[in-house]
Amino acid sequence: MNAIKLLPKSVAEKIAAGEVVERPASVVKELVENSIDAGAKRITVEIERGGVSLIRVTDDGCGIAAEDVPTAFLRHATSKIKVENDLDSIATLGFRGEALAAISAVSKVQLITSDGNGIGTVFSIEGGENGQLDEIGCAKGTIISVSELFYNVPARMKFLKKDVSEGNAVAAVIDRLALSHPDIAFVFIRDGKRTLVTSGDGKLLNVIYNVLGRDFASSLIEVNYELSGIKVSGYICKPIACRPNRNYQFMFLNGRFVKSGTAAAALDNAYKNSAMIGKYPAALLNVYVPFDSVDVNVHPAKTEVRFSDEKKIFDSIYFACKSALAAADTRPEIVPQRPYVKANKAAINEYKQLLIGTAAESDKLFEKNVPHPASENKVQSNVDFNDSGLFIADVKEYLNATVEPSKAQPQTPPATIFEKPATHKETEEDKPQVRFIGEAFRTYIIAEMNDSIYLIDKHAAHERILFEQLKNRKAGSQLLISPVSVTLTKNEYETIVSNLPVLLDAGFETEDFGNGVVVVRTVPANLSGEDVGDMMSDIADSLSSKGKVELERLEEIYHRVACRSAIKAGNTSSALELSRLAERVLTNNDILYCPHGRPVAFEISRRNLEKHFGRIQ
Ligand code: ADP
Ligand code: MG
Numbered sequence: 001m002n003a004i005k006l007l008p009k010s011v012a013e014k015i016a017a018g019e020v021v022e023r024p025a026s027v028v029k030e031l032v033e034n035s036i037d038a039g040a041k042r043i044t045v046e047i048e049r050g051g052v053s054l055i056r057v058t059d060d061g062c063g064i065a066a067e068d069v070p071t072a073f074l075r076h077a078t079s080k081i082k083v084e085n086d087l088d089s090i091a092t093l094g095f096r097g098e099a100l101a102a103i104s105a106v107s108k109v110q111l112i113t114s115d116g117n118g119i120g121t122v123f124s125i126e127g128g129e130n131g132q133l134d135e136i137g138c139a140k141g142t143i144i145s146v147s148e149l150f151y152n153v154p155a156r157m158k159f160l161k162k163d164v165s166e167g168n169a170v171a172a173v174i175d176r177l178a179l180s181h182p183d184i185a186f187v188f189i190r191d192g193k194r195t196l197v198t199s200g201d202g203k204l205l206n207v208i209y210n211v212l213g214r215d216f217a218s219s220l221i222e223v224n225y226e227l228s229g230i231k232v233s234g235y236i237c238k239p240i241a242c243r244p245n246r247n248y249q250f251m252f253l254n255g256r257f258v259k260s261g262t263a264a265a266a267l268d269n270a271y272k273n274s275a276m277i278g279k280y281p282a283a284l285l286n287v288y289v290p291f292d293s294v295d296v297n298v299h300p301a302k303t304e305v306r307f308s309d310e311k312k313i314f315d316s317i318y319f320a321c322k323s324a325l326a327a328a329d330t331r332p333e334i335v336p337q338r339p340y341v342k343a344n345k346a347a348i349n350e351y352k353q354l355l356i357g358t359a360a361e362s363d364k365l366f367e368k369n370v371p372h373p374a375s376e377n378k379v380q381s382n383v384d385f386n387d388s389g390l391f392i393a394d395v396k397e398y399l400n401a402t403v404e405p406s407k408a409q410p411q412t413p414p415a416t417i418f419e420k421p422a423t424h425k426e427t428e429e430d431k432p433q434v435r436f437i438g439e440a441f442r443t444y445i446i447a448e449m450n451d452s453i454y455l456i457d458k459h460a461a462h463e464r465i466l467f468e469q470l471k472n473r474k475a476g477s478q479l480l481i482s483p484v485s486v487t488l489t490k491n492e493y494e495t496i497v498s499n500l501p502v503l504l505d506a507g508f509e510t511e512d513f514g515n516g517v518v519v520v521r522t523v524p525a526n527l528s529g530e531d532v533g534d535m536m537s538d539i540a541d542s543l544s545s546k547g548k549v550e551l552e553r554l555e556e557i558y559h560r561v562a563c564r565s566a567i568k569a570g571n572t573s574s575a576l577e578l579s580r581l582a583e584r585v586l587t588n589n590d591i592l593y594c595p596h597g598r599p600v601a602f603e604i605s606r607r608n609l610e611k612h613f614g615r616i617q
Contacts, residue, residue, distance in 0.1 A: 020099055020103070021103055021106055021149075023051075023160060024050055024166045024167075024170050025166065025169035025170045025172070025173045027055055027103055027107075027146055028045060028047070028051060029177070031045075031057040033177075034099065034100075035059035035061050035142065038059060040061035041183070041184055041185065042059065042060045043058070043059045043184055044058040044186075044189065045057050045170075045188050046058075047170055047191070048191055049167075050160075050162070050164065050170065051149065051166055051167065052160060052163060053147065053149075054145065055170075057142075057143070057144050058141070059142050060139075060140065060141040061142060062115060062116075063113045063114045063115035063140050064115060065115045066118075066133075066135075069113065069121050069123045070123065073104050073125060073131060074101055075101040075102075103146055104127075105128035106127070106149065106150050106153050107127075107149045107151065108126045108127075108147045109124070109144065109145065109146055110145045110147075111123045111143070111144050111145075112138050112143040114138050115140065119136070119137055120137060120139075121133065121136065122135070122136040127152045171195065174188045174196060176250065178196065178198045178207055178210070178211055179207055179211055179250055179252070179284060180256070180286070182198070182200070182201070182202050182204045183201075184198075185200030186198045198210045198211070204284070205217060208235065208284060212248065216237075216241075216248065216282065219240075220235040221237070221327075221328040223236055223285065223321060225324070226316075227319055228316070230289050230312065230313065230316040231286075232285055232287050232288075232317055234283065235283070236270075236281055236282070236283040236284075236285070236324060237281055237282040237283065239275045239325070239592075241282065242279035242280055243279060243282050244278070246264065248282035248283070249282065249283050250284045250285070251283075251285050251287060252284075252285070252287065253305060254287075254289060258304070259304050262310045262313050266313070266317035269318055270317075270318050271325070273595055273597065274325065274593045276597035276598060287313070287317065289307075329589055433450075434447055434448070434582055434583040434586045434587060435447060435448045436578060436579030437453070439573070441570075442569065442573075443570065444456065444458070447579070447582035447586060449587075451605060452605045453606075454582070454586060454602065454604075455601065455604070456582055456585050457569070457594070457598070457600055458567055458569065458578060458581060459566050459567060459568055459594075460593075460600045461581055461584070461585045461591060461594070462581060463562045463563055463566040463594050463595060464591050464593065465581075465584055466561070466562035466566055467558050467562035467594075470506070470524055470526075470561060471558055476525045477508075477509070477524050478522060478524075479521065479522050480521060480523060484520045484533065485518070486517065486518050486519070486520060486533045486536045488517070488518065488537065489537075491540070492536070492537055493516045493517075495544050496539070499539075499553060500512065502543075502554055505554055506524065506554055506561070507524035507561075508539075509522040523535070526561075535561065538560045538564065539556070542559070543556060555595075559595045559596070567581075585600060585601055586601070
């Protein structure tokens with residue numbers, strides 16, 4: 001066997017460097033974190049060729065005194081820890097005193113710095129060897145340039161991706177750093193082009209606008225919450241703006257970007273039954289945990305974080321988001337588009353004829369400039385008149401109605417968790433009046449309340465109401481006149497038989513008859529007896545995916561029952577039925593989404609209509 005030898009210093013440094021410096025993005029992260037720790041208010045990052053040929057970070061922080069410069073490049077050299085106890089209460093970002101040593105071991109570094117006392121310093125070092133120190137005139141702050149990363153470690157070089165990918169990874173790091181420091185003005189220059197500028201005005205929403213774009217910034221709800229010492233603040237998206245992946249989920253723990261399965265789960269749970277299935281909430285959350293109360297285990301160079309008390313973190317994030325969503329619950333609004341109406345002059349004229357009968361009469365009405373619901377948008381221009389005798393009469397009434405002074409929408413007091421805001425006793429007068437106008441495509445109820453018109457998806461609305469009834473055990477179950485025996489496929493049968501207690505809980509008293517047959521004695525009150533066979537297959541299908549906890553399985557059953565029992569789009573419904581449904585939906589702020597997260601109703605406000613018709617600016 002070979003004799004044991006110490007590795008030469010240069011080799012040892014390169015190995016150590018590998019832990020900190022994986023790719024240009026990790027260098028940028030370390031350097032910018034140093035600038036942040038140095039109290040910088042302005043930080044500029046420039047990269048060339050994805051950061052492989054050059055990374056330059058310029059800051060206006062405290063700088064480094066000339067005599068400290070060479071020390072800063074030694075391993076375990078740091079100005080951030082003095083005694084061992086400090087390790088417990090570290091608040092700065094980088095704290096292992098090895099970034100500069102590691103980076104300089106695998107690249108060519110030039111540091112220009114001044115602490116504002118006397119002349120500045122320039123220090124050049126290549127591959128961690130033979131540092132050259134000189135004087136240079138410069139302003140307070142630091143400029144560090146890292147060139148030819150991995151020039152002396154070809155093996156590492158091979159692992160780098162294309163310049164574009166490395167550059168994108170750097171951009172992602174800067175996005176996160178900018179998002180977690182709204183009080184610092186960031187500039188990011190990629191191959192000579194400025195790709196990000198933030199103002200440093202301290203407003204998180206402004207950084208979100210700069211980093212993630214205008215559309216995203218306009219879909220957000222503010223979060224501000226504290227639970228047993230854990231503070232959660234930031235922004236989450238409206239349920240309707242959920243996204244197809246988790247790319248827009250940012251969590252910062254005590255100012256540092258982290259990934260946490262617990263946080264993601266808490267977020268998902270807060271949106272349960274309001275986000276569409278397969279879509280993920282977008283969120284930017286700052287979580288502050290007292291350094292000494294929760295044990296946070298996060299590798300400084302990695303982002304995955306674990307907490308000693310995961311439940312506490314879950315609860316704080318869950319309740320923070322849930323209460324923000326509850327306070328912000330509003331129906332999505334359709335804003336009419338001007339160009340559409342221009343293209344449909346002919347349709348409007350057709351309507352005038354159709355609605356009023358004679359052209360002369362209709363013109364008179366139009367001259368009165370009364371808001372006209374029929375010319376509003378696509379949906380209404382195709383209303384099925386035969387389907388609702390009420391429609392024509394009601395529109396006439398609507399057209400003749402004098403415009404009432406606007407009644408303010410009832411204000412919802414800020415909701416505390418789950419407890420519905422203490423409602424004062426509602427008198428008949430307080431109750432907003434819902435007026436049923438008609439139905440379009442045998443699917444959408446058109447109704448009016450306060451100063452808005454609403455389009456309600458009748459199936460989604462009914463399904464949600466039934467789902468809530470089932471969940472709150474309001475529906476109860478009914479004994480079938482004669483028990484129904486259902487023959488199932490092998491898989492269905494096995495699933496049903498192993499879920500008998502859950503089924504019973506949901507209102508289905510079901511007995512195993514052996515050989516693929518089950519007998520159903522009771523069903524939830526709102527399900528018709530004829531549907532039992534199909535219902536059982538449906539339920540078996542929804543329960544077959546493993547790993548669901550009992551509550552989830554119960555909810556699955558409620559979904560299926562509600563879906564099956566609800567009135568269907570395309571079916572004929574009576575005006576009375578629809579008008580009741582509209583009233584239920586519009587006077588109950590809980591019914592905003594169907595159990596699968598599709599919106600139940602869209603609002604078109606009078607204000608928007610009036611803007612659209614040019615009656616107001
Ligand atoms: P650490 O950040 O863990 O202390 P580093 O190797 O990243 O270790 O940096 C070493 C030291 O160099 C820091 O403790 C700090 O004193 C100094 N330093 C590095 N970058 C800067 C900067 N941009 N401005 C001021 N001081 C800096
Ligand atoms: Mg550092």
